[in-house]
Amino acid sequence: MTDRLIIHCAPWLLPISHPPLRDGGLAVRAGKIIGVGRFQEIVRRYPGAERVDHTESVLMPGLVNAHTHLELSHLAHLSQEPVPASFTQWISHMLAERAKADADKKTILAAARAVLAQQQEQGVVALADIANTGFIQELAPEFPGHLLCCKEYLGLRSDEVEASLQNLETAGEAQCCTGHAPYSTHLQLLQTLKDRAKRLGHVFPVHVAESPAENDLIRFGTGEIRDFLEQRGFWDNSFQPTGTDKKGSVSYLHQHGLLDSRTLCVHAIHVTDQEMDLLAETRAKVCLCPGSNRYLGVDTAPVEHYLRKGILPALGTDSLTSNPELSIWREMRLLAEEHPTVDPGDILRMATLGGAEALGMEKTLGSLEAGKEARVLAIRVPASIQNTAQIQSCLVHNNAETIADYTTDQEHKST
Ligand SMILES: [Zn+2]
Incomplete structure (x- = not known):
């Protein structure tokens, strides 16, 4: 320099x-x-x-890519296959393929490294990556921009919480840790993770309101996600639904003190008007993933409403298991196609400043x-x-x- x-x-x-x-x-x-x-x-x-x-x-x-899972890059064949019949079918298939591939660290890092190089070529200067393995952290020094690696925890059963909390204690203070989603992560675990993130000044990304099935579970404790969790032995009846059809995942997070300006709600598609007000009031951040949402057929996010309420979403590609191409340029184009009344200037703001704000990097990037x-x-x-x-x-x-x-x-x- x-x-x-x-x-x-x-x-x-x-x-x-x-x-x-x-x-x-x-x-x-x-x-x-x-x-x-x-x-x-x-x-x-x-x-x-x-x-x-x-x-x-x-x-x-x-550009800022506010949501990726680089450790799944070796499973790119999944998003080349026909669209799955349901959200839980895709999750089941993805987990099965991940287990079948049983990829070693070298294979995972090689595929992730190739994706990261593409991101760099496409002008991405910061990424927020979610991972279970901890391997991706090793790529951070190779990336000339900012690679924020968040270690993800999940487990909905009460008896799984203790082991996760013990594991969390071993994480260094520089390590950003987060929960997967309200439908997959026990409330006590989510709250502990959020308290930790707050104490350390970390961003807290969480998958929120991605599929209509998620709201069935959060509202009433029923539906295809409940069936899926039961079939896999992930369900123990400890989950407390909100009990009303007006309160989905965003309300659930708010009700339990999990929304603030460092919480990043990823996907945020099936969100009511009142829930958007909660996001605006708490200044929680939103990351949209149009490419992944299109592949999975989970509908499109209410972008116009977010903008009207003063929320500038970020954009993320999600992983190659649910998106055939990881490109923030393509995410912008898909969003513009699906929301023709949204000003292209706002879409460019989402891909830059929206992303920087989502990652808490607005003082230096965006x-x-x-x-x-x-x-x-x-x-x-x-x-x-x-x-x-x-x-x-x-x-x-x-x-x-x-x-x-x-x-x-x-x-x-x-x-
Ligand atoms: Zn994701």
Whole structure:
């Protein structure tokens, strides 16, 4: 990394935190953004700075993938198969294939490493990964961005809680730990995990309201998830449903003190209007995974409502077991297809600032602002583009055809 002051110039600049700029300039020194504005103004402000031109390009902050399971990457064949008949059928199939593959650490890491390299190529600068094995942590030093690894706990039976709590005591304080979902993780375990995350200032990602079947269980303790849990011996009648058809997973988490600004509700599809208010009031974060949701056929999230309530969701790819392609660009395109009234500018905010906020990294990532890390993408766009609406639409609706040049470190690549 160089200490030289460099001004990056491009016909378009998308700061995300501010309206797009024509003929923008971005002053960078020692890996940090120190100035953002119109090119002429930035040049006046920093005389003598080295200049790098990015012709026919847009500069924007790096992307954030707020939900992955890299340790499942060796099971990519699952999402190439026909769509499963039900949510629990997919879970059963995934668990069976995982057991059958019985992959060793080397195999798991090789597949995960390949996915991580793709993420980097696609301009992802931060990921939140959920894992049971603890192997993925070893890849963090290889990734030039931020790889947040969360160790996941689950088990709904009372007699499983003690063993998990003992295991949790062995986790170092730097280790982020979380629970899988309200339908798979005992309340006492979820509460202990959340208390720990609060004490240590960690993010607490949890799968929430992914399938309609989940709400059947949370509301009444019935349905296909109950059947699945019973069949596998994961059910012991200790689960206390909310008992009303108006209160699903989000209400359940709120009722038990599990929602705050560091709780990241992943999927959050089957959420009532009142539950969205709870998310807004507690400033809990939401991560949408349109590609995974489409494959599993679990419906689409109420994106327009979230935005109207002042909630900016993050985007995540989930794993290759439920999503045939792990690309935040594709997630943006799918979301735009499914929600044509959502402003493409908001979709770009979700993929950048929304993700940074979800990971508690909004002070350093997610937008082009002075003081943040200079993790910037230079993306080639057609010269014919005339206005900001066109540029936002071009980025959200297209993929490789127009996005020709990524770089996460302008200082190295542009010389
Ligand atoms: Zn997931």
